[in-house]
Amino acid sequence: MSVAEPTAPVSRRVHHITPTPSQREFVADLWQARDLIQVLSLRDIKIRYTQTALGAGWAIIQPLLFMGVFAAVVSRVASVETAGIAYPLFALSGLVPWVFLSNAVPRAADSVVSSSNMVGKVWFPRLALPLAAVLAWLPDMVVATVLLGCGMAIGTTAPSPAIVLLPLVAAWAVLVALGLGSWLSALNVRFRDIRNVVPFLVQVWLFATPVAYPSSVATGWPRMLFGLNPASGVVESFRWCVFGGAGPSALLLLPSVASTLVILAGGIRFFTAVEHKFADVI
Amino acid sequence: MHGGSRPAVRVDDLGKRYDVGTGVGAGLGPSLGEDLRLAARRLLPSQRAASTRSFWAVRHVGFDIAEGERVGIIGRNGAGKSTLLKLLTRVTTPTEGVGDIWGRVGSLLEVGTGFHLDLTGRDNIFLSGSILGMRRKEIERKVDEIVEFSGVGPFLHTPVKRYSSGMYLRLAFAVAAHLEPDVLVVDEVLAVGDADFQRKCLGRMDELGQSGRTVLFVSHSMDAISRLCDRVLLLDRGGLVADGAPGEVIRAYRDAGLGDAPERVWDGCGPSDDLAQLRRIAIRSCGEVREAVDIRSELEVEVVYELGPHARTRPSVELWALDDDGILLFRSSDHGARAGVDRPGLFRSTCTIPGNLLAEGGFHLDVHLTGYDPKVVHAIEQRAASVQVIDRSEGDGVRGEVAERWPGALRPALAWSRHEVGNEIVGG
Numbered sequence: 001m002s003v004a005e006p007t008a009p010v011s012r013r014v015h016h017i018t019p020t021p022s023q024r025e026f027v028a029d030l031w032q033a034r035d036l037i038q039v040l041s042l043r044d045i046k047i048r049y050t051q052t053a054l055g056a057g058w059a060i061i062q063p064l065l066f067m068g069v070f071a072a073v074v075s076r077v078a079s080v081e082t083a084g085i086a087y088p089l090f091a092l093s094g095l096v097p098w099v100f101l102s103n104a105v106p107r108a109a110d111s112v113v114s115s116s117n118m119v120g121k122v123w124f125p126r127l128a129l130p131l132a133a134v135l136a137w138l139p140d141m142v143v144a145t146v147l148l149g150c151g152m153a154i155g156t157t158a159p160s161p162a163i164v165l166l167p168l169v170a171a172w173a174v175l176v177a178l179g180l181g182s183w184l185s186a187l188n189v190r191f192r193d194i195r196n197v198v199p200f201l202v203q204v205w206l207f208a209t210p211v212a213y214p215s216s217v218a219t220g221w222p223r224m225l226f227g228l229n230p231a232s233g234v235v236e237s238f239r240w241c242v243f244g245g246a247g248p249s250a251l252l253l254l255p256s257v258a259s260t261l262v263i264l265a266g267g268i269r270f271f272t273a274v275e276h277k278f279a280d281v282i
Numbered sequence: 283m284h285g286g287s288r289p290a291v292r293v294d295d296l297g298k299r300y301d302v303g304t305g306v307g308a309g310l311g312p313s314l315g316e317d318l319r320l321a322a323r324r325l326l327p328s329q330r331a332a333s334t335r336s337f338w339a340v341r342h343v344g345f346d347i348a349e350g351e352r353v354g355i356i357g358r359n360g361a362g363k364s365t366l367l368k369l370l371t372r373v374t375t376p377t378e379g380v381g382d383i384w385g386r387v388g389s390l391l392e393v394g395t396g397f398h399l400d401l402t403g404r405d406n407i408f409l410s411g412s413i414l415g416m417r418r419k420e421i422e423r424k425v426d427e428i429v430e431f432s433g434v435g436p437f438l439h440t441p442v443k444r445y446s447s448g449m450y451l452r453l454a455f456a457v458a459a460h461l462e463p464d465v466l467v468v469d470e471v472l473a474v475g476d477a478d479f480q481r482k483c484l485g486r487m488d489e490l491g492q493s494g495r496t497v498l499f500v501s502h503s504m505d506a507i508s509r510l511c512d513r514v515l516l517l518d519r520g521g522l523v524a525d526g527a528p529g530e531v532i533r534a535y536r537d538a539g540l541g542d543a544p545e546r547v548w549d550g551c552g553p554s555d556d557l558a559q560l561r562r563i564a565i566r567s568c569g570e571v572r573e574a575v576d577i578r579s580e581l582e583v584e585v586v587y588e589l590g591p592h593a594r595t596r597p598s599v600e601l602w603a604l605d606d607d608g609i610l611l612f613r614s615s616d617h618g619a620r621a622g623v624d625r626p627g628l629f630r631s632t633c634t635i636p637g638n639l640l641a642e643g644g645f646h647l648d649v650h651l652t653g654y655d656p657k658v659v660h661a662i663e664q665r666a667a668s669v670q671v672i673d674r675s676e677g678d679g680v681r682g683e684v685a686e687r688w689p690g691a692l693r694p695a696l697a698w699s700r701h702e703v704g705n706e707i708v709g710g
Binding site: 013015016018019039043046047050117120121122124276277280 | 382
């Protein structure tokens with residue numbers, strides 16, 4: 001076995017040991033850790049599907065089941081204004097981004113605590129954990145989008161040209177999940193209560209998001225409140241990219257974008273401010 | 283220090299305080315409710331002092347290490363060695379003091395960090411390698427070498443949960459051994475695995491050291507330390523008490539009685555009062571005093587004590603057995619008080635601890651010399667003798683071939699039997 005030559009390190013990057021590490025280098029640190037993020041995401045994906053009978057089929061089962069329930073219940077109880085789109089397709093188009101968020105956020109919230117063994121033994125940018133947990137759900141969203149495409153082909157619904165913007169909406173969804181995930185995962189280290197609260201919050205969140213119904217149920221100021229839920233903007237934008245039409249109102253979109261940025265910036269700031277304590281507290 | 287070479291590590295007045303107990307300050311509160319309650323209580327000045335108890339795991343530690351030095355860190359359990367390594371590897375931050383480390387730091391604080399049991403050997407090479415700080419390309423380049431070093435080739439695409447513990451360890455160490463950082467920080471990872479594996483680990487670390495890398499190495503094995511290191515730091519109670527050549531520092535360590543040893547002999551100055559005195563304690567395995575004992579073998583414990591001219595009753599020799607975490611495993615006594623009045627002189631009490639009872643890891647004995655009627659404690663020596671219990675995982679041990687961690691304060695071999703039963707017993 002060969003041992004590498006005693007090469008002088010190319011760049012002798014200095015690591016400072018200090019009671020208050022700098023928060024500013026998180027982007028550079030994450031970039032340095034990009035391979036780790038990829039490997040962690042792949043790990044999550046592999047673990048999710050090893051020793052399951054249906055494997056990646058689970059990526060479509062969840063949105064399909066929800067669609068069935070919504071079609072069977074919601075569309076009968078209330079009349080839903082879907083702008084001419086068949087209700088099952090309407091519901092599915094909301095479910096694709098929703099299922100992503102509802103899976104990614106709880107897993108991101110748990111990501112640091114469930115890696116306590118690594119956190120206590122090795123340094124790496126801790127933000128890699130929630131980020132990898134979120135990214136691990138992207139393939140499922142792609143599969144679910146293909147399912148939606150199949151549904152539209154069957155229902156002979158033509159996609160809107162705006163569909164090319166879908167990757168942007170997906171990126172938005174990732175940022176929403178990362179923003180919430182960084183808040184929740186950092187809090188979870190200290191308060192395990194988060195573990196109990198998150199599943200409950202996700203349920204409430206579903207009702208506050210225009211998944212089974214359009215955001216047009218509210219108008220004016222109430223719609224802006226709606227928009228404060230960043231998932232509203234994501235879901236409505238996704239729907240618009242797929243089906244076209246009038247597009248989400250600025251009253252909804254602007255608050256959604258703003259709240260996404262606030263949650264994300266605050267979440268990363270909070271996370272990077274407390275991450276150096278994780279190993280002591282976890 | 284190597285003359286003229288560049289610095290690799292420099293720390294100055296490093297300190298790390300842990301808050302234990304309630305610990306609002308450190309955020310150790312187990313739940314939000316409790317945190318709020320404690321925070322409210324802290325507003326009352328009278329309770330403020332009581333709400334946090336803290337200790338310094340490391341304090342006022344400063345040293346410089348030049349590039350290429352191989353530095354051993356020794357000290358008894360709880361001396362702050364592991365905390366120091368965590369500070370150097372940035373796993374945790376100091377409470378006070380600062381330091382700099384030049385170049386890429388590779389930390390090996392545990393074998394198999396990040397391993398996932400459901401993934402294959404190959405997946406785990408990439409996972410663990412990435413977590414330890416290797417780039418994917420680097421791992422791809424080295425994967426064949428890692429597989430060869432570990433010897434798990436035929437099982438590369440098998441989930442590691444089906445590996446024997448030996449294979450698992452070999453693979454995990456192989457990944458870590460192929461790290462090529464500028465500064466390698468190694469905690470006591472060599473206490474696991476069989477003798478062959480340990481030799482391989484030491485050999486690899488020796489190679490890395492020879493290749494000009496800076497190595498920091500914590501171990502309880504003075505043998506390994508003196509072989510691998512050209513400088514040794516001795517920690518005690520969180521402070522740096524000696525820094526110098528291995529022979530010198532190791533001698534200081536032994537002379538100060540800081541080390542764990544399987545045998546301790548006191549020449550007339552043992553723990554005592556005016557009635558009785560401890561003279562010797564020894565743990566033997568197969569008739570020999572040794573630091574590392576096989577988990578399957580019986581241990582004989584010998585305690586020798588001296589009764590002075592005024593002693594009226596024979597005291598009890600009492601052993602308190604603890605593990606590395608300080609968990610009391612058991613307490614045992616020779617009930618010497620029942621022997622009644624005794625004469626002065628030297629006395630010996632021995633007992634046997636059966637094999638296949640203790641768990642892997644450190645095993646420590648506190649010895650108490652206690653007289654009854656009236657009860658009087660003549661002597662107490664904490665951690666009077668220690669051995670490392672080694673599970674070589676050769677299949678006939680309690681853990682068999684199971685690769686995962688086998689927790690528990692004890693690891694007794696129980697007499698299992700199993701046979702098929704008819705339906706009549708179920709629900710009967």
